[in-house]
Amino acid sequence: MKTENVKILIIDDEKQIRKFLRVFLQAHEYTILEADNGQAGIEMVAVEKPDLIILDLGLPDMDGFEVLTKLREWSKIPVIILSVREAENEKVKLLDAGANDYVTKPFNTGELMARIRVALRHAYTQEGKNPVLTFGHMRIDFPHHAVYVDNKKIDLTKKEYEIVRLLASDAGKIVTHEHLLKTVWGEIYKDHVEYLRTYVAQIRRKIEKDPTQPELIITEAGLGYRFREPD
Numbered sequence: 747m748k749t750e751n752v753k754i755l756i757i758d759d760e761k762q763i764r765k766f767l768r769v770f771l772q773a774h775e776y777t778i779l780e781a782d783n784g785q786a787g788i789e790m791v792a793v794e795k796p797d798l799i800i801l802d803l804g805l806p807d808m809d810g811f812e813v814l815t816k817l818r819e820w821s822k823i824p825v826i827i828l829s830v831r832e833a834e835n836e837k838v839k840l841l842d843a844g845a846n847d848y849v850t851k852p853f854n855t856g857e858l859m860a861r862i863r864v865a866l867r868h869a870y871t872q873e874g875k876n877p878v879l880t881f882g883h884m885r886i887d888f889p890h891h892a893v894y895v896d897n898k899k900i901d902l903t904k905k906e907y908e909i910v911r912l913l914a915s916d917a918g919k920i921v922t923h924e925h926l927l928k929t930v931w932g933e934i935y936k937d938h939v940e941y942l943r944t945y946v947a948q949i950r951r952k953i954e955k956d957p958t959q960p961e962l963i964i965t966e967a968g969l970g971y972r973f974r975e976p977d
Contacts, residue, residue: 752866753794755779757787757813758802758828763851767800770855784808788816792877792889796823798865801845803829811840818844819911820877820888824865828853879914879976881962884953886914895953905930906949909942913963913973922970946971 756767759782768778779794781787784805791799799817803810814825824846837848846865849858877888885894891907893900902910908930913921928936935941946965950957964972 751777752798753777753779753796754862755781755787755790755794755796755799757781757784757799757805757810759783759804759806760802763802763828774859782806784810784813787813788889791817791821791823798862799823799825800828801825803827803831811843814840814843814845816889820915826858826861826865876976879917881914881917881974881976883955884962886910893953900952902949902952906945906952909945910949910953910973913971914976917973918975920966920970920972924970926970 754771754776756764756778758764758767758780761782764780764782768780771778779790779796781790784807787799787801787805790796801810801813805813810827810829814827817823817825825844827840827845827848828851829848830851832850840848847861849861879886879888883896885897886892887894888911891911893902893907893910909926912926912929923939923942924936926942927938931938931941946963947957950960950963953962954960962974964974966972
């Protein structure tokens with residue numbers, strides 16, 4: 747892919763840093779997008795679908811770690827962290843959360859370019875997830891944490907949404923009870939299948955046409971649940 751066809755989104759509240767990166771990267775013929783806060787960046791990712799994101803951690807509305815976590819719910823777009831923070835445990839935390847690389851300010855432009863090229867090469871071998879998925883009469887807007895049934899937004903609790911997100915993100919595959927319980931409730935609740943059954947029943951009442959004959963969340967006896975494949 748030619749660099750002029752590659753879009754890079756810079757999420758940073760420092761105007762001078764954005765300007766420096768824009769001038770530098772445009773000189774290498776990349777197309778540059780900019781956002782000065784986390785929420786604007788997330789929304790721009792959904793709309794513009796950049797090929798790579800350069801993300802600062804110190805944003806005015808939310809920490810960069812939170813931005814990264816939200817993006818990784820539905821997107822595999824490579825993210826390079828740009829930060830003054832040098833703590834090793836912070837870098838491990840961000841890499842474990844899905845960051846592709848970490849560059850500390852002040853940075854060497856040659857090093858940054860090398861990291862960008864590596865991240866893009868990895869990205870071209872992977873397929874990103876669609877930020878909005880439709881399953882029959884239901885639609886999930888991942889960037890906005892919104893679920894619609896027959897085009898009407900429905901109210902889900904935080905745990906209900908997290909269950910739906912996990913199942914829909916792996917639509918067509920079985921997601922085990924243990925994985926759902928550990929992710930939504932925590933490690934110590936991994937054997938409390940009754941919690942999950944109660945919540946799935948509540949969700950089905952909200953999203954299924956007939957909760958007694960579910961078409962969206964399918965029970966896989968003794969294993970877990972499977973969400974129907976998207977349209």
